[in-house]
Amino acid sequence: MKFIANREELLKALLITSKISPSKSIDMSTTYIKIDLNERGLFFTSTDGKLSIISKVPFIIDDTQIIRDIVYGSTLINAQLFTEIVKRIDGKELSFELIDDSIVKIENEKSDFKLNAIDPNEFHDIDFSFDGVKITLLTKNFIEAINQVSFAVSLNTKDTRQSLGGVNIESVPSKLVFTATDGARLAKKEIYLELDEKINATISAKTLQEVIRTITTENSIDIYINERRALFVLNNTLINASLINESYPSTKNIIPKNFYYTLTVNSNELISAMERVSLFSTERENVIKLTMTNEYVEVSSKSLQVGSAVERIKSFDFNGERLEISFNSEFVKSAIKSLDVEEVTINFLGEMKPFTVVNKDDDSVIQLITPVRTY
Amino acid sequence: MKFIANREELLKALLITSKISPSKSIDMSTTYIKIDLNERGLFFTSTDGKLSIISKVPFIIDDTQIIRDIVYGSTLINAQLFTEIVKRIDGKELSFELIDDSIVKIENEKSDFKLNAIDPNEFHDIDFSFDGVKITLLTKNFIEAINQVSFAVSLNTKDTRQSLGGVNIESVPSKLVFTATDGARLAKKEIYLELDEKINATISAKTLQEVIRTITTENSIDIYINERRALFVLNNTLINASLINESYPSTKNIIPKNFYYTLTVNSNELISAMERVSLFSTERENVIKLTMTNEYVEVSSKSLQVGSAVERIKSFDFNGERLEISFNSEFVKSAIKSLDVEEVTINFLGEMKPFTVVNKDDDSVIQLITPVRTY
Incomplete structure (x- = not known):
């Protein structure tokens, strides 16, 4: 096997493929990348055992010759080292040559690298067929x-x-x-x-x-x-x-249909307030309290050892009786962030019942969170 | 003790001081920051036991009032939490008040923080006198x-x-x-x-x-x-x-006066070449070989397990017989970088003798490196 390739295009395909290759592994074949050069292009294949990637470098991209001086073939070399070499070597092109099926020479005018190569049949057999x-x-x-x-x-x-x-x-x-x-x-x-x-x-x-x-x-x-x-x-x-070979738990009846309390707030204001008070949620990680009435909405946390914090929410719309509820603020934060919307709606059933975080203009996504019991 | 302060100036002084405070420590007093407000200004003091810092926030900076509504006093609070509060709280100003010598209230219009405070006499006694x-x-x-x-x-x-x-x-x-x-x-x-x-x-x-x-x-x-x-x-x-309470080894006669070989090279070219070949110095960490003759200069490394690399240096000036020398490339790299000069001169006595890395136009700094024996 032999070719001269555009370094940048080679690196692009290589980075996609080799990122999943562990640098060390008991299953030695996962540390290798498979290189195949045939009439359809140059192919890199890697696997970590569960996830496998094959990426192609076409011979020509946008009328530019990417790979030239080709002799077909196939080999296995260390994925991380090969990637590092292609990353660090200077110049627009590099030459690649498999010698005696045991050494790959990678060269340009200044640098000579030799990498030990092994038989491509040592690689895992991976099913890339369009089946299912x-x-x-x-x-x-x-x-x-x-x-x-x-x-x-x-x-x-x-x-x-x-x-x-x-x-x-x-x-x-x-x-x-x-x-x-x-x-x-x-x-x-x-x-x-x-x-x-x-x-x-x-x-x-x-x-x-x-x-x-x-x-x-x-x-x-x-x-x-x-x-x-x-x-x-x-x-x-x-x-x-x-696929994960275990049946997924049924989640059909977990999400409540009706709620007794509804809070609508500015997403960023609630997130900033939670971030500030969570400084004091040291005794139980990230647990903070949300207190809602028609007059005010507050988030707070308290630690006997270090102190306490209270934040007032300026702009809100709350429907329902007074409610206090404690939860992991990181859960609510990532739920809000996933919605990526200016104003978020949170629906409650009671202080110990799961609540939902939603965008009221988009019912395709629901975030459900279980509160935390505090004493 | 009581004051209202410009948040940004407070944070500046606080970051200088609190960065050395450990967030957890057996010596509890090191996790605290001392706050003193007196007629000369607001002072933050911190220590990690060996290193201590005192930093001042002046009442006025460039005709701008930084601290106002002052009641003098002194206290100790958790350094990292106080810093985080000042960092995260909104607004241009914050108010600070010590209540009953046991709680510090930090407030603005949206946020109320309470931090447990302790007796300032619990702090280490630190000598900041201009002595010596x-x-x-x-x-x-x-x-x-x-x-x-x-x-x-x-x-x-x-x-x-x-x-x-x-x-x-x-x-x-x-x-x-x-x-x-x-x-x-x-x-x-x-x-x-x-x-x-x-x-x-x-x-x-x-x-x-x-x-x-x-x-x-x-x-x-x-x-x-x-x-x-x-x-x-x-x-x-x-x-x-x-100070480190142990006499420093004598280094007076360690640096040789005369050398038999001198190599002058472009700093960046040598560093890049070393970085590339060091990919293969896996068996002995970072050890690479430099081969110098009047015709060529090469850096190289070899690993039986994975492969080998050779880099040719394009522009060099070498005086002396052929010389091969092996060393830790990280040592030579940091020595070259410390000189911060385009062209570096390396002086050798022999393959097992320490060599110097210098800037030939500045004899105020010398980097001496011991080579590594290879077999």
């Missing part, structure tokens, strides 16, 4: 859905319920529903979509964030889901993500 | 000297030779000499200075960096050194640093 139910989404809708729910997954790696580390994607009539929960809060987003076949798949939130980061100029994204994996199809990149 | 030998240096010379030597101190906290964690400042006829060494390299800088009295003091490099960071618009800095501590005098801030 096909969904097509506008990338902006897909990105919004992931951002509005994925923060709510469980980050507790000791959680035995693996599925809570993932975002559940389920088809219901005319809709695709994205759900995430860590047991104390739940985020739900619906996208309008007509599908003939049923889907119910749970994908690691980290993987979905990785997919989002890989999107560049694509207007829409195709996703093929079968029983084992989801395949995300981007312009020059395919991403294969294993 | 006085040195006056231009701040730019002082900063340059510290930056040119302090990187070479030992960062090994397990090193039993405490003094190697400090910069030694010694007076010799007509000069003040700054020295730092970790045993494998040595940095030495001389500043012209006539002094009647003798000085030989070793100060923690971390402390000196802290002093440098605190300098703002000062043109010159006064330093008072006695047997126990150095006192740095800035415009509105005094810094008291304990």
Whole structure:
């Protein structure tokens, strides 16, 4: 195998692929990147065992020759080192050559790098076929859905319920529903979509964030889901993500329909006030109290050891009797931020009942949060 | 005690002082900041046990009233929380009031904070008197000297030779000499200075960096050194640093006078080449090889496990026989960077002898590095 390539285009594809390769791993093959040069282009493939990416460098981009002086072939080299070399080496082009199937030479006029290479058959066999139910989404809708729910997954790696580390994607009539929960809060987003076949798949939130980061100029994204994996199809990149092999908890009847109290406030004002008082929520992490009456709305926190803080909310609209409720302010903050709207509405049933954080002009997304008991 | 203060000026003085206060410590008094309001101004004092800072907020700055509605007094409150409150609270002014000697109320129209306060006599007694030998240096010379030597101190906290964690400042006829060494390299800088009295003091490099960071618009800095501590005098801030109470190793005869080989190269070209090849110095951290002849100069590294790299230096001037020498590239890199000059000169005696990195137009600073044996 042999080629001379435009360094910048090589690096672009390489960064997409190699970012998931661990620099050290017990499964040695995951530290390698597979390089294939054939009549369709130059391909980089990497895997971390659960997530696999293949990215293509076309021979020609916008009438510019990107890869020249080609001899087809295939090899495996260390992903992180190869990426670092392409990143650090000077110049517009670099030459790449596989010698005796055991050494890759990467050169320009000033630098000579030699990397140990191994047999490409040592690499994992990865299924990049377009198999399963096909969904097509506008990338902006897909990105919004992931951002509005994925923060709510469980980050507790000791959680035995693996599925809570993932975002559940389920088809219901005319809709695709994205759900995430860590047991104390739940985020739900619906996208309008007509599908003939049923889907119910749970994908690691980290993987979905990785997919989002890989999107560049694509207007829409195709996703093929079968029983084992989801395949995300981007312009020059395919991403294969294993599904979380555990059924997702039912969340159908968790969200209340009617509420007794409604608070509407400016999003930024509430967030700033919570950030200030949370300085004192040292005894129970991030727990603050919200007190609402028709006359005033306050957020507060108290620590016997260090002191206390009270913040008055200037502009609000509250319907209901006086209510005091305590909660993790980080949960409410990320719920509000995910809505990305100037004014937020919070609906309560009572001081120990879950409450919802919503945008009153958009019912496609609901954030549900369980309050915290304080004594 | 009571005052209303300009938030921005308060925060400036507070950030200078509180940055050394640990957020948690066995010595509780170090987590507190002392606040004194008297006829000379508002003063913040903090200490971490070895380093102490007092910073003043004047009542008036440039004809603007900074502090008003004053009742004199003194108290101790948590340094980090107080700083965070002043940082996060909204508005141009805030009011501060000590109630019953046990609670500090910090308020503006939207926020009420209460911080537990304790008796100011619980604070360490710190000597901010102008005692000892006085040195006056231009701040730019002082900063340059510290930056040119302090990187070479030992960062090994397990090193039993405490003094190697400090910069030694010694007076010799007509000069003040700054020295730092970790045993494998040595940095030495001389500043012209006539002094009647003798000085030989070793100060923690971390402390000196802290002093440098605190300098703002000062043109010159006064330093008072006695047997126990150095006192740095800035415009509105005094810094008291304990000396390292251990004699500094003699470094007088370590630097060779004559050399057999001299290499002059472009600083950036050598640094970039070293950065690229150091990718492969994985088996012995950062160790690379420099090969010099009259025809070519190369830096290289090799790892049996992953591969090898060779970089050719384009523009160089070498005098001497062929020489191969191995060293820690990070040491040479920081030595070159400290000189801050376009072209650097490296003087060698032989492959196992210490070599110097210098700016041939400035003999006030010398960087000495011990090579590494390779097999």
